[in-house]
Amino acid sequence: MGWSLCRFPLTKAVPLAISRGTTSAVERLELCLSHDGITGRGETGGLDTGHRSYGLDGIEAELQGALPALKRLDPVDRSVVDPLLSSLSPPARCAVDLVLLDWWGQYLQQPIWRLFGLDGRCAVATSVTLGLASVEGVQQRLHRWWTQLPATRIKLKLGSPDGLDHDKALLRAVASMLQTRREQTGEAHELQVDANGGWTVQQAREMQAELVAADVVLLEQPVAASLDPQEDLQGFAALREHCSMPLVADESCWDLKDLLRLAPHVDGVNLKLLKTGGLTEALLIARVAERLNLDLMVGCYSDSTLLNGAACQLLPLIRWPDLDSHLNLVDDPYLGLPLDQDKLSPPISAGLGISSTAMGSG
Template identity: 40%
Template sequence: MRIEIETFTVNKRFPLTISRGTTSQTTNLWIKVEQDGITGWGEASPFSLGNYRQSTEILQQALQQTVPRLEVYNPWQRQQIEAVLNTQLPSAAKAAVDMALHDWFGKCVGLPLWQIWGLDCSHIVPTSVTIGINIPEDAKARVRAWLQFADVRVIKVKLGNPAGINADREMFLAVQEEATTPDIFVDANGGWNLADAIEMCNWLADMGIKYVEQPLAQGEEDQLLELKKRSPLPIFVDESCHTSRDIPQLAPYIDGINIKLMKAGGLTEAIRMVHTARAYGLQVMFGCYSDSTLANTAAAQLSPLADYIDLDSHMNLIDDPFVGAMLQTGRVIPNNKSGLGVECSAA
């Protein structure tokens, strides 16, 4: 098979601020796998979690070094290919190749992936849209902009403000006042210590919140048991859970996981994570980084398996080059086209 790598830069309509910083632009990688006249597409998005950095340059270099080892195979040789991908290749780079191989396979048999997997798209729940950390008035303005731009049914508020939990409360109340939907979720991105997390979980429960995501920083998982004992809210983890291997040790202390294709390493591992999480009685969410429609459409193929969806990054882009899954009644719904069902709008 032949593999091509291209870069493309996307700009956010609204810069996103979380507890770790602000992003307004990213340069992602577009992978093309070609065999027998069929081309499969995949995407790698850079992300950083503490000292775990996968920059565009790191991903591009890793892929360029690995492509010659992959091109000796054809897309049907998935076991051999996965063995190559597992040799120290960054997870987002693995995700891009894995995504492209799934797209190729779907196009080869002429079916969308959700149909190949026997999934029911009527089970897809509404996606949340994200309100980043900001002062209350700017947070309100961001809510108004989302409501004007899209059919919003769920809002996710980023907390963990470096200014402290009083700033978090003020922003949350501002969002709640402006929102037209009762479904507001919270993601602290590891921005609280244990004492603040306990206090905020109890306060947020009084506000009607259903769960809290990543209240403690990655690396502080030993404190999750104490938080679980004292929190009236279910606890989801994101940064603390990369692959299915992380789930067994986390399961006694949490209620759910956030699966992202870039940190999981693609659709193959995402499916493993879903089944592992269910085996431990955990709930499942699908999330994203600064992904375009290409990667979010790939995740949407598995969305019928999720309890919560957070696939909104592509909707905040002003120059997304791809067209795929569409927002319908607040839900990111994949289409009936074969493979991922993604096209390049610039083509």
């Protein structure tokens, strides 16, 4: 049984700017397990949500430290994995969880969504992201998306350091473009807004009339997340009664405890596998959210097809897929994620269903 860990680069075709900064390229980690003629793969990387941060060097050190224990594991016996995973940070845990699931699914010759008891025949339109920029820059980015795919779901980043006037100008410009697009194509187009914690509660309230006028269908993480659980709730609780569209938590929701804490004050949460620590916890959160009548988004950071393909295993449970990062890469080393127009489907191959372009096999 062989384990390996290596770094690989990912470069964006168009840099992405949000309220906390701009990203044009990242390094990621691929964790691999080769055993019985099967290779399982998992991806992870650093992330910074403003109140929690994990660097790639630290994640790599965690995984290197865990390799001796991983080499002693029987990958068929998932019951022995939990004690090891519990000692790791969420992004390190994500890599281990995904590589073991990928190997396990291939061993059983089944896709993970089927092993989870889900229906993999769904096809759901993913949103595509418009980062912060000048009005002209955002308009150009939307036109670029429309040359690449239909892009019927648009996520607009707001919370600009330039203030609410700039946010309002961006919102009006994009809403106008979508209205024109609807008239030209006859297709419904959906506008979402994500402030990435860039507003105060008062600013979020001030933006409500503009959001309604633009036909925005959801508002994601309008106020900053906090490490203090009660302080983190205050913004959502104060805004909920003033928000006439679904209110979705992203940076504030990492695990099941966060979901239960947030549930009375939000309409949905954004699952990202680097936050949840992989698919196993994400599935648990999704099932509980279903019982609580909360809607789900599944999102990404600067993720390749490998990590987004893992997230797509949950598509049957997701109302708002937000998995466009791999569509904005010039050097994605993976393939296998089905895309029809702008609709994603769970991969049909065994395991995570994603192949390495370097190896030519999954």
